[in-house]
Amino acid sequence: MQRVKNIFRLVHLSSWVLFTFLVGLQLHTDGQSYWLPLTIWFLVTCLYVFYSHFYLLTRYLGKNKKRAYFLRLAGIVLTGPLPFVFFHPKKLNTWDLFFEYYAMVLISIVPIFLFLSWLARVTENLVLNTIKKEQLEKQAAEAELHYLKSQINPHFLFNTLNNIHTLVYKQAPTAPEAVLRLASLMRYMIYESNAPTVPLTREMNYLQDYMGLQQLRYRMSPVVELEINGDPTSCQIAPLLFIHLLENAYKHSPARLGPGDIKVKVEIKTDSLTFHIQNPIGKHQNKVIEEPGGIGWPNVQKRLHLLYPGRHRIEIENSGETFGVRLEINGTHAPIHERETHLLHH
Structure with missing residues (x-):
């Protein structure tokens, strides 16, 4: 200003x-x-x-x-x-x-300079008020983003602690490892995810840590089949954007999962990223995406709308036996602060 x-x-x-x-x-x-x-x-x-x-x-x-x-x-x-x-x-x-x-x-002389002073004042007020309005809108958008991100930690922690509680209750030998994995995940969430964007490689490592924590519940081979195509080091993404989709895939799958039942595919192209996840549908799943009162899926949608306005597309795939979400984001190779200027116009 x-x-x-x-x-x-x-x-x-x-x-x-x-x-x-x-x-x-x-x-x-x-x-x-x-x-x-x-x-x-x-x-x-x-x-x-x-x-x-x-x-x-x-x-x-x-x-x-x-x-x-x-x-x-x-x-x-x-x-x-x-x-x-x-x-x-x-x-x-x-x-x-x-x-x-x-x-x-x-x-x-007097009327001319009276008019010019009025024109100058109106022009300055118009510009300054427009900038103030944009700043307030940007602050509101940033506050909403901060609020949405702050919801992730307790939501994620609540679900994970429930899983660890089950392991401890059963006196499973994997319980200590689960606590260590949770500490690693929380370290990323608290200290590394405050940046507007993170390298896709770091975000994928975070998802893999989460998969490893969930895998402690299963005795068989990994239930998640992860495929990454393209160069993830060239891509920047808003942190903690995919975790809810992965959580929902676990939550709404059958209690017993076989090897590779949950499929995660990440495809990196020139200035775009596609994240596709598919899981089998458990019995009696009336609401596949989110349970009543859940905040995960609406949270993802709001953050996408704020961070990538007009630059993302979501496709829902429900065959009755499997459920999938395909998320495409454009502009993933540009720093997020350049994209945040679009918040004011959406």
Whole structure:
């Protein structure tokens, strides 16, 4: 905001310097022997009218104080020509000559600079108010993103602690390993996921850690078949974006899963990323995506809308036996702060 105000000040200064040069050049070209003092007092008159009205508008523009405004405006109009006529190099020693020059400035100069000051004030207010509005919208969007991300930790922790509780209750030997894996996951969530984007490789490592934690519940080969096509090191992604989709795949699958029943495929192309996940549907699953009161799936949708407006596409696949989600995101090779400028326009 301060930078914009400084730009306006520079525009004011540049405009007045250019205006002074043109007036002085014109008077000098006309052969005026006293062109320099005439230029100075003409400029002083213009500055007085312009900035008196400019700051008057600052105080009263858009406020219900019309009477006070017009009284002060009348004062500016009546006193506007005085610097020019009082200090005119040509001695105005008669009332007729004095009022002639006074009326000339009052009619020809004062209205022009009153209008220009109004135009300048309205333009500055419009620009500054637009910037303020955009900043407030951006702050609101960032606050909502922060809120959505803050929901992830307790939601994830609640589900994982339930799983660890089951292992401890059964006195499973894998319980200590589960605690260590949870600590690793929480370290990423607390310390590394605060950045706007993270490398896709780090996010995939996080998902694989989560898969390893869930795998402790199963005695057979890995129940998740993970396939990554493309170069994940070239891709940046918003952190903690896929974890809910993976959680839902576990939660809404049958209690007993065979090797590779849950399929995760990540495909990286030029400036785009496709994340596809598919799981078998458990019996009596009326709501496959999210249980009543769940926050995972709506959370993903809101974050996608805020972070990738117009740059993502979600496809739901439900065959009755399997359920899949295909998420395509464009612009994954650009830093997130460049994409956040789009938040204000969506």
